[in-house]
Structure formats: structure tokens, C-alpha cells
Amino acid sequence: MAVPQDLFYAKTHEWVSLEDGIATVGITDFAQSQLSDLTFVELPEVGATFEADDEVAVVESVKAAADIYAPVAGEVIEINAELEDAPELINKDAFGAGWLFKLKVVDESEVDNMLDAESYEDLCPAD
Amino acid sequence: MNAWSVHFSDPVSYQTGLDIQHRLLKARQENKIPDTVLILQHKPVVTLGNRGRANYLLKTEEEYRELGIELFHAERGGDVTFHGPGQWVLYPILYLGGNEADSHGYLYNLEEIAIRTLGDYGTEGFRREGKSGAWTDAGKIAAIGFRLKKWVSFHGMSFNVSNDLMGFDTIVPCGLVGEPVASLKTILGDACPEMGKVCDSLLNHFSTVCNRDLERFDADGEMPPALQELIRNL
Numbered sequence: 001m002a003v004p005q006d007l008f009y010a011k012t013h014e015w016v017s018l019e020d021g022i023a024t025v026g027i028t029d030f031a032q033s034q035l036s037d038l039t040f041v042e043l044p045e046v047g048a049t050f051e052a053d054d055e056v057a058v059v060e061s062v063k064a065a066a067d068i069y070a071p072v073a074g075e076v077i078e079i080n081a082e083l084e085d086a087p088e089l090i091n092k093d094a095f096g097a098g099w100l101f102k103l104k105v106v107d108e109s110e111v112d113n114m115l116d117a118e119s120y121e122d123l124c125p126a127d
Numbered sequence: 128m129n130a131w132s133v134h135f136s137d138p139v140s141y142q143t144g145l146d147i148q149h150r151l152l153k154a155r156q157e158n159k160i161p162d163t164v165l166i167l168q169h170k171p172v173v174t175l176g177n178r179g180r181a182n183y184l185l186k187t188e189e190e191y192r193e194l195g196i197e198l199f200h201a202e203r204g205g206d207v208t209f210h211g212p213g214q215w216v217l218y219p220i221l222y223l224g225g226n227e228a229d230s231h232g233y234l235y236n237l238e239e240i241a242i243r244t245l246g247d248y249g250t251e252g253f254r255r256e257g258k259s260g261a262w263t264d265a266g267k268i269a270a271i272g273f274r275l276k277k278w279v280s281f282h283g284m285s286f287n288v289s290n291d292l293m294g295f296d297t298i299v300p301c302g303l304v305g306e307p308v309a310s311l312k313t314i315l316g317d318a319c320p321e322m323g324k325v326c327d328s329l330l331n332h333f334s335t336v337c338n339r340d341l342e343r344f345d346a347d348g349e350m351p352p353a354l355q356e357l358i359r360n361l
Contacts, residue, residue: 012224012277012278033232034228034233035275036232036234055276058177060177060178061204063204063205063234063259063271063272065176065204065275066275066276066278067274
């Protein structure tokens with residue numbers, strides 16, 4: 001499964017792209033494929049703050065609900081409002097249009113605790 | 128991969144089942160136990176999933192109480208369903224976030240377990256496009272709804288064996304209007320197998336479909352201390 005090289009990854013299958021202290025967070029292609037067609041996304045409030053590992057969001061398919069965790073600590077400054085009407089964007093483009101929320105990061109060095117693309121790929125099934 | 132299963136012979140209240148699941152979930156996330164499957168029957172209860180809509184409840188709270196049916200909002204995916212004695216409920220607490228994740232997906236695997244179990248008793252089970260669960264010509268026989276926390280599953284699947292289906296008349300099962308619910312008893316009549324046999328079928332097929340070797344325990348029998356601590360003393 002193709003994994004972008006320039007992102008950071010969590011063991012719980014979130015990805016982070018970091019730019020100017022802002023972390024864009026989504027779930028990986030592996031994660032969306034395991035959850036099948038998503039029908040609902042519960043996103044955090046803008047302004048809410050989270051510690052790394054906190055439960056931030058819930059994604060749901062017809063029969064499954066899965067919790068999404070904050071990969072790094074920060075304040076939510078934007079959520080992907082398009083997902084409200086089109087949660088399937090996550091299935092179609094998990095690493096792009098299906099992003100979930102953006103965090104103003106407290107400590108950028110926290111991404112050093114995350115996995116790089118190669119280590120993340122080792123975590124996922126070979127096919 | 129090795130896994131445990133725990134079988135409960137007496138019906139368990141929904142709250143107790145939930146408490147045990149939460150304990151096992153945490154222990155599994157912390158790698159203190161291997162993947163573990165609970166198989167149990169509930170006392171009569173109607174549960175709504177995360178997005179479950181209350182308009183699929185056809186009785187008032189008071190009427191449910193009079194019928195001896197508890198009402199619960201569960202944190203699982205899926206819509207409204209009914210559990211009661213004579214129905215097996217499978218709660219697999221499995222880590223699904225690693226290398227051994229199956230490309231079929233977990234939902235498919237749960238459906239497969241139900242379909243193969245039906246096959247053991249000469250009944251054809253099948254999937255229906257856009258409607259999850261396992262179906263027979265007589266109606267829906269297995270319902271599915273689960274949640275993942277840190278990629279460990281809880282909640283799961285229920286499979287109707289000989290339960291009183293009256294409870295399903297008090298709801299719109301899974302929000303599917305006009306779809307009948309079936310049990311092995313309604314299909315096979317007097318040839319309906321005993322609960323214990325169906326339990327074996329479900330666990331055998333779980334083992335094959337989910338590729339896990341099961342070490343089986345009874346809730347009131349001998350079991351590893353780590354497990355005993357999580358199951359008892361509630």
C-alpha cells in the first residue's frame with residue numbers, strides 16, 4: 001500500500017503533515033480500507049485543545065465506529081467541514097482531501113516520536 | 128496466533144457484559160492479554176448504536192420496562208438491535224491494527240463466521256449488498272456492530288439460535304423497515320441444535336476465519352489468573 005514519504009505516522013494509523021507549526025491530521029489509507037465505506041465523522045470543536053494520545057474524533061462506517069487520536073498536542077484551528085456531507089472523501093483520498101483537522105502544535109519536536117514512512121509500512125500488512 | 132475465548136453459560140446483564148469488555152479492551156491495548164473472544168447470552172435488552180435513531184424504538188421507555196426489556200445506548204457502530212437468552216453474542220477483543228490485519232476486513236470476517244455456522248446446520252446464509260449482517264431466506268439472523276479504540280475491537284455480532292424473537296417486534300432492527308428476523312429455531316424447528324453446539328460452531332469458525340488458535344475457557348471454570356481477574360469480581 002503506497003504511503004507518502006514526507007508525512008509522520010502514528011501507530012494508531014493517523015498521519016501528520018507539519019508546516020509552520022501547523023499539523024494537518026488524517027487517517028492513513030490502511031485505516032480507511034479497514035473501516036470500509038465511511039458514513040459519518042465526528043470532528044472536534046475549533047479552539048479545543050488536546051494532549052498527544054487524546055481521543056479527538058470518531059469515524060464511522062455503517063457497522064463500525066473507530067476513535068481517532070491526537071498524534072501531537074495542540075489546539076484545533078480548523079476542521080475539514082466538507083467531511084460533514086462527504087465522509088467518503090476519506091475513503092477516496094485519505095492522504096489528501098480526506099484530512100480531518102489542523103492543530104496549532106505546542107511542541108514541534110513531538111513529531112520525532114512518530115514513525116517515518118518506512119517504519120509505518122513495516123507495521124502494515126505486506127499486501 | 129494464539130487467542131483466548133471465554134464462554135458464559137448463564138445470561139449476563141448488558142451492563143456486566145460492557146464492564147467486562149471495557150476491562151479486556153484496556154488490558155488488550157496494554158498487551159497484558161492476547162486477543163480474547165467473549166461468547167455469552169444477554170438478559171433481554173434493546174441497544175442503540177452510536178448513530179442509532181430513537182424513532183426505531185417502537186415502545187416507550189415505560190413499556191420496555193413492563194416487558195422486562197432493558198434499554199441501552201451503546202457506543203458501538205450500527206443501529207438498534209435486541210439481545211436476549213437463546214441468542215449467542217460474540218464480543219471479540221482483537222487487535223486489528225498490525226501486520227496480521229486481514230485485507231477482507233473485520234466486518235466481512237464476522238459475516239463469514241455467521242454464514243459458515245449456518246452451513247453447519249444445512250442452512251444457506253448470505254450477504255446482502257448494502258445491508259450488513261448474515262441473512263437467510265427466512266430473514267436476518269446475525270447482526271453486527273463494533274467499535275475500535277486504539278485499533279482494538281469490542282462489541283461484535285449476535286446470532287439468533289432459539290431466542291424469543293418477540294423482542295425484535297419492539298424495534299425496527301438495524302433501521303431496516305419491513306425486513307424479517309430469523310433464528311435457527313424458526314428455520315429448523317425441532318431440529319434446531321442446542322446452544323452449546325452452536326457455541327462450538329461459532330468459535331470454530333471464528334478460529335479459522337480470523338486465523339487465531341483458541342484456548343477455550345468457561346467463565347466459572349479454571350482460567351489464567353490475568354483473565355480471571357478481569358472476568359470476575361465485578
